[in-house]
Structure formats: C-alpha cells, structure tokens
Amino acid sequence: MQLTPTGWSILGFLALQPRNGYAIRQAARRSVEHFWGVSDGQLYPQLRHLHELGLIAPAGAAPERGASTTWHLTTAGRGALHEWLRTPSAATRSRDENLVKLMFADDLGRSAVLDLLQERRAAFAATREQVAAVKPGAQRHGEDEALDRVGPRLVHEYSLSFLDAAIGWCEDAMAEVTGQEGS
Amino acid sequence: MQLTPTGWSILGFLALQPRNGYAIRQAARRSVEHFWGVSDGQLYPQLRHLHELGLIAPAGAAPERGASTTWHLTTAGRGALHEWLRTPSAATRSRDENLVKLMFADDLGRSAVLDLLQERRAAFAATREQVAAVKPGAQRHGEDEALDRVGPRLVHEYSLSFLDAAIGWCEDAMAEVTGQEGS
C-alpha cells in the first residue's frame, strides 16, 4: 500500500477519531502544521482517493455532494496505517528562506545580518506563542481515548523545544554579531 | 525580479565565488542541504534561466554543450541578490515524516513509540556528525573573502544547535515514555 505522506497523515487523523474534511484541516492546523502542512487543494481529492482504496468510509450511506461527510477508518485502513507506522521514515527536510539569506547577507554589512536575525527571532517567537496556546490531544471534550495518547503530547513538546532552541540561537547569534565590531 | 528561492540560493553561491554547476551542488551539500536542498534536475535549467535574465554570465565567451562552464554574477545579478536579501522571508517549513508517525503511534503500544524515537535519535545523531565534520566557509584554500564571512558560520552553528536540541528532546522523550509504564 503506497500513499503520499499527506495521505497517511489524513488517515492518521481519522484514526484518532472520525470527522469530516474540515475538521481534519483544523486538527492539522493545531498540531502538525509546522512539520507537515496539509493544503486545501489536496484534502478532498485525497479523501476520495482513500475511499476508493477502501481505507476509509463515509458515515452515512453515500457521500452527497456539498453535504458534510464524516469519514472513519475501515479495518483495512487501520491495518495499512499500522503497517506504515513501522516503515522507515524519509529524512527530515526543511525549507528555510531566512537561513539561506543569512548565508549570503555579509555583503550588505552587519546591520543586514542583524535584521535577518531579528526577523527570524520575531517569527519564531510568534509561532511559539501560537503553539503554546494549543493543548495537545484535546480535540474532543470529556474523557476520550485521545486524551491519554502520548503521541500528540510528545509532538507538541517537540515543537516547543525546537522553537526555544531556535529563539535561543537567534539571541546568541545577535549577541555575537553585535559584540565583534570588526570588519 | 522574481525567482524561486532555489534560484536565489544558486545566485547566492555564485555571489560567494564563481564556479560551475557541479561545484554549486557540492557547496549546497556542504552547507544548505538540510534547510534548502538543491536537486540535480533543477540546477542546470536554473543556471540557463539566470543567464537569460542577465543575472549571471559564463566565464568564457559562449557556454559549450558538455563542457565545464564557470559562472559568475553580473552587476545586475548582485543587485538583484541584494534586493532579495532585504525582502521578508516565507515562514520556515519542515516535512518530517517521523514526527507524523509519532503522532499516531500510540495504537501500536509504547514499544512502537520508543522505536520511532530511537529511529529519530539515530538519524539526527548521524546528521550531526556529518555536519560537525564540515568547516563552514572553507570553500577555497588560502586566504579568501569567504573566510571572514559570518553568514556561513552562523548557519553552521544553527544546524548544530538545532540538531543538539532535537537529540536532547529524543532522549527526554524516551526517558519519559520508558518511565511511566502505565497504559
């Protein structure tokens, strides 16, 4: 069984609990967004595809066009997800325009380098606040299977620790660049 | 002037010093790879494109097919690069399959979560060694303008501090998951 990681991620969200496409998007925004964005244009085609493969099924009989459709995993879907979970992962990849700029910014002088670091710090700090405001796994109210999962909590903690490290680095770097007034 | 960040990154490497396509790829591998990969299939078409825009020029008269071509920035190219450097950057984006799996791995039990964390730790540790082995900015021998640039050094330090944070988090997470033998 072969899917794009975006497909797997959608499958994963349905494994946590049944929901409609819109709710998947929201859940992705709350948790995964920074390391696996799911874009609008891909969500609904992927749902159709997963349905065709028999990995998910609509709650009602037939999904009507334009109406809200709640999807849930089939047995095959859960099996496929578990199989994927045991598969080795592709390496982490980032696309970080700001860092690329930093690489080449010397030409413009120290102040330009500082500007880039400041931009970076501000962006990370804003993201950190946003992430800190979210409670991981609290996707439903009341007692729920989702609540005692370690996965969402660990991922949330990872995001925070990454952001803290990045912000810390920005500050160190700014101090370093400000300190040595050579060149 | 509008380019893809891949194009800008190529331009940036030529700003540091003139070189051929192959050398750009190598330089990218040494420095930027983890946060802005430049893939083979894009490099040469991009060089042609940058040439058409008048941002870079070949060393010899005309670039011959199959022969090594050393490219350097034109005045317009350097101007465009500088302009880009002052432009606000797109937000950092990562694609991290391992983290997505972690999010959904609870179903398979604590041992599967630990496996994922171990896989993650090993991958980051390997990358860390690889990155640590590289000396930033040392792209030429002898005294060189590249040597007193802060950019490459800062970026190198960022990579290391990111990797350290990630490895630290893996270890904390493993301890946490191992510790609480509930569920």
Next chain:
DNA sequence: CTGAACATGTAAAAGGTTACATGATTTT
C-alpha cells in the same frame, strides 16, 4: 437578514524529485 464560520470541491500552474543519458577528465 446579514455576516461569519462551516463545508466541499475544481483547475491550472508551479515546483521539485527521480531516473536516465552522456561524455570529459583525472587517478590508479
């Protein structure tokens, strides 16, 4: 009843990765 949020979708274009294909140069 009006606007905000909910909900689903499509089409086109841009971008990136992979695999392939070829030949030159240098080292052993």
Next chain:
DNA sequence: AAAATCATGTAACCTTTTACATGTTCAG
C-alpha cells in the same frame, strides 16, 4: 586502460500550492 569522479543535461512524474467557485448553517 579501467575506474572513479567530474560535469552537464533531459524528461517524466509526482506533489503541492494557489486561486477560484459554491453552497450551508448558525449567531447576532
């Protein structure tokens, strides 16, 4: 002379992004 590395390029495919398009439900 063979092998490794240097060097350039193409084509197909896959994925993602963006922009658009439409209709519903609920709160004020």
